[in-house]
Amino acid sequence: MSQKLFVSAQEVAEKAGVSRSAVSRTFTSGASVSPKTRQKVLDAADALGYHVNHLARGLMRNESGIVCLIVSEIGTPYRSALLRALTQQLQNSGKVAMLINTDRSDGSADLALRQAIRYRADASIILSGLPDKSITDLCLKNGQRLVLINRDDDREGPLKINLDDADAAARIATAFVRAGCSKLAFANSQAGTPSLMAREHGFVAAAKAMGLDVMVERFGHTGYESGRAVAQQLLTRKERPDAVFCATDLLACGFMDAARHQFSMSVPDQICVAGFDDIEQASWSSYGLTTFAQPVDMTAREAVSWLVSETAESENHTVRLHADLVWRTSIRGG
Amino acid sequence: MSQKLFVSAQEVAEKAGVSRSAVSRTFTSGASVSPKTRQKVLDAADALGYHVNHLARGLMRNESGIVCLIVSEIGTPYRSALLRALTQQLQNSGKVAMLINTDRSDGSADLALRQAIRYRADASIILSGLPDKSITDLCLKNGQRLVLINRDDDREGPLKINLDDADAAARIATAFVRAGCSKLAFANSQAGTPSLMAREHGFVAAAKAMGLDVMVERFGHTGYESGRAVAQQLLTRKERPDAVFCATDLLACGFMDAARHQFSMSVPDQICVAGFDDIEQASWSSYGLTTFAQPVDMTAREAVSWLVSETAESENHTVRLHADLVWRTSIRGG
DNA sequence: ATCGCTTTTGCAAGCGTGTGCAAATGCTGC
DNA sequence: GCAGCATTTGCACACGCTTGCAAAAGCGAT
Numbered sequence: 001m002s003q004k005l006f007v008s009a010q011e012v013a014e015k016a017g018v019s020r021s022a023v024s025r026t027f028t029s030g031a032s033v034s035p036k037t038r039q040k041v042l043d044a045a046d047a048l049g050y051h052v053n054h055l056a057r058g059l060m061r062n063e064s065g066i067v068c069l070i071v072s073e074i075g076t077p078y079r080s081a082l083l084r085a086l087t088q089q090l091q092n093s094g095k096v097a098m099l100i101n102t103d104r105s106d107g108s109a110d111l112a113l114r115q116a117i118r119y120r121a122d123a124s125i126i127l128s129g130l131p132d133k134s135i136t137d138l139c140l141k142n143g144q145r146l147v148l149i150n151r152d153d154d155r156e157g158p159l160k161i162n163l164d165d166a167d168a169a170a171r172i173a174t175a176f177v178r179a180g181c182s183k184l185a186f187a188n189s190q191a192g193t194p195s196l197m198a199r200e201h202g203f204v205a206a207a208k209a210m211g212l213d214v215m216v217e218r219f220g221h222t223g224y225e226s227g228r229a230v231a232q233q234l235l236t237r238k239e240r241p242d243a244v245f246c247a248t249d250l251l252a253c254g255f256m257d258a259a260r261h262q263f264s265m266s267v268p269d270q271i272c273v274a275g276f277d278d279i280e281q282a283s284w285s286s287y288g289l290t291t292f293a294q295p296v297d298m299t300a301r302e303a304v305s306w307l308v309s310e311t312a313e314s315e316n317h318t319v320r321l322h323a324d325l326v327w328r329t330s331i332r333g334g
Numbered sequence: 335m336s337q338k339l340f341v342s343a344q345e346v347a348e349k350a351g352v353s354r355s356a357v358s359r360t361f362t363s364g365a366s367v368s369p370k371t372r373q374k375v376l377d378a379a380d381a382l383g384y385h386v387n388h389l390a391r392g393l394m395r396n397e398s399g400i401v402c403l404i405v406s407e408i409g410t411p412y413r414s415a416l417l418r419a420l421t422q423q424l425q426n427s428g429k430v431a432m433l434i435n436t437d438r439s440d441g442s443a444d445l446a447l448r449q450a451i452r453y454r455a456d457a458s459i460i461l462s463g464l465p466d467k468s469i470t471d472l473c474l475k476n477g478q479r480l481v482l483i484n485r486d487d488d489r490e491g492p493l494k495i496n497l498d499d500a501d502a503a504a505r506i507a508t509a510f511v512r513a514g515c516s517k518l519a520f521a522n523s524q525a526g527t528p529s530l531m532a533r534e535h536g537f538v539a540a541a542k543a544m545g546l547d548v549m550v551e552r553f554g555h556t557g558y559e560s561g562r563a564v565a566q567q568l569l570t571r572k573e574r575p576d577a578v579f580c581a582t583d584l585l586a587c588g589f590m591d592a593a594r595h596q597f598s599m600s601v602p603d604q605i606c607v608a609g610f611d612d613i614e615q616a617s618w619s620s621y622g623l624t625t626f627a628q629p630v631d632m633t634a635r636e637a638v639s640w641l642v643s644e645t646a647e648s649e650n651h652t653v654r655l656h657a658d659l660v661w662r663t664s665i666r667g668g
Numbered sequence: 669a670t671c672g673c674t675t676t677t678g679c680a681a682g683c684g685t686g687t688g689c690a691a692a693t694g695c696t697g698c
Numbered sequence: 699g700c701a702g703c704a705t706t707t708g709c710a711c712a713c714g715c716t717t718g719c720a721a722a723a724g725c726g727a728t
Binding site: 021025058 | 683684685
């Protein structure tokens with residue numbers, strides 16, 4: 001154990017022959033310090049290997065620079081892409097991300113937010129799980145900002161970033177019909193997330209408006225295996241669908257693989273498939289999945305720019321982003 | 335702006351009618367406090383919504399509870415899977431993960447480690463990039479622990495977790511030969527990571543030992559597109575390979591897709607393919623990729639258990655983990 | 669009640685930083 | 699040289715917590 005401990009501003013001050021305030025001001029942007037002493041301090045700091053202690057700074061300023069990312073299923077393509085974009089943006093804004101994994105228990109979003117409070121995070125971004133109202137209230141009351149991505153609820157205070165899920169669903173429904181399909185199906189998971197349900201309801205409603213019924217199947221989590229399972233259910237029916245909209249790309253990939261390899265169907269000749277998210281795999285030539293692109297970069301930018309803005313707290317802020325349809329080869333025509 | 339600020343131990347103490355020390359001890363495990371006062375404190379804390387300030391605690395204890403994860407290409411299947419496992423394990427051990435994205439610049443690993451130092455992280459886990467020696471020295475000197483995953487270098491002090499890459503490469507070489515292949519190829523990226531190069535050299539050496547040459551191609555980053563590009567190079571040769579070992583699964587997926595859809599080749603009949611990592615997509619039925627499974631859970635467990643152990647600092651610690659061969663359908667026979 | 673012992677409790681001194689305030693310093697124009 | 703002003707500097711307090719130390723309290727036995 002070297003146990004040398006970290007070098008403090010005090011030591012730098014002594015080495016540079018100035019007061020401790022001077023070194024503090026040198027590392028505080030916008031503080032008044034002469035160029036001469038500034039240089040002396042910087043030299044001494046460099047020689048000693050000094051780094052401002054952000055714990056202490058956060059304690060004083062009552063602003064830690066930490067932003068909590070609360071997320072489950074980190075290994076999933078869409079989630080990890082969003083994570084990438086968010087950390088990138090946060091670092092651009094001088095913030096640092098604290099990552100909290102809520103895969104395990106159900107109340108884990110609450111535990112996570114508690115952790116965020118303990119470290120006095122300036123803000124939390126929630127990508128999964130619906131935290132308890134009492135906790136979010138606590139966050140907000142303590143001046144912590146909150147961003148909810150794709151999980152709109154009726155709370156007051158947090159920024160909510162959503163997509164035009166229902167509208168997108170309607171667009172794909174007409175695309176299916178235009179491609180000559182008439183036996184529509186929707187493949188969903190049992191997760192029941194607001195955005196997933198919005199896609200389902202939007203799709204069913206749009207179909208109904210065109211005088212068509214929709215076969216809806218839901219299964220398990222929002223993953224590849226569930227897509228296969230739903231295919232099992234849909235493709236063993238008396239009347240097979242000729243177009244299926246999957247709530248996520250992972251479901252779509254699973255569905256396509258099952259349709260092709262297990263039921264020997266051709267996509268898109270015998271069945272058209274569409275997904276949602278535009279994960280990387282959707283563009284792989286084995287799939288060529290027509291899908292809606294989640295605007296991850298835009299989402300991250302919106303979230304972070306709101307977090308760091310001086311003048312947030314604007315009462316009931318909601319951002320609704322647009323999901324572009326990326327046309328590939330899993331739907332006829334185009 | 336409510337600006338109510340956080341509630342402090344002082345306020346809890348007053349409400350509970352005890353001293354500030356008492357409430358501090360209540361939240362410090364292993365401190366001496368009578369059950370009666372403890373209860374009074376807990377009640378008061380709950381009523382006021384008190385949470386220990388980990389910034390201040392870290393300042394006092396000289397131990398923040400923060401572990402930095404330094405990682406690039408977060409959106410990648412293997413990386414995100416490892417990230418998931420690591421955060422899980424860290425939380426199990428009462429630590430919290432600070433995520434640092436090093437996608438952009440080259441010296442960004444250094445910047446990241448600086449950030450880790452500023453927040454007085456107890457440890458850093460490096461999944462990407464080779465930090466400068468001066469920085470790692472600084473980390474170690476300040477009692478910060480360091481874990482390097484799959485990027486062995488000769489530094490003294492950090493824990494290094496590696497795989498038996500070369501051995502795995504040799505195993506797959508013999509598997510290819512046993513499947514009747516004789517025109518071997520290796521598909522790599524230009525990243526030149528130690529583990530990637532170990533796979534390449536191991537494969538070439540094993541082939542040479544069996545009297546076979548290997549066509550080696552390298553291209554771009556370690557992703558799907560590179561796999562396609564390498565396929566372009568390998569499959570337009572006068573003599574096509576009949577077996578190719580790809581340094582990662584993403585490369586393998588890209589290679590397979592190009593081989594099948596662009597060159598109309600059949601896998602595994604005309605060409606056998608193997609990968610490395612065992613990402614989720616490898617098991618998708620469009621690929622059925624035979625590959626080596628990275629022991630992500632084991633890796634995470636090793637890393638974290640070493641970090642939290644009392645007695646680390648054991649001079650030159652290296653862990654070499656085994657990668658199991660997962661046999662699927664991209665190689666004949668089996 | 670007194671003693672000896674263990675447990676609990678409060679005091680106060682830090683941890684490393686930011687910042688208001690007043691003193692000190694530098695600069696400009698006579 | 700000096701007055702007038704802007705800028706820089708140091709002091710000292712505060713932030714919220716932990717913890718060594720000594721005083722206080724509990725407790726059982728004499």
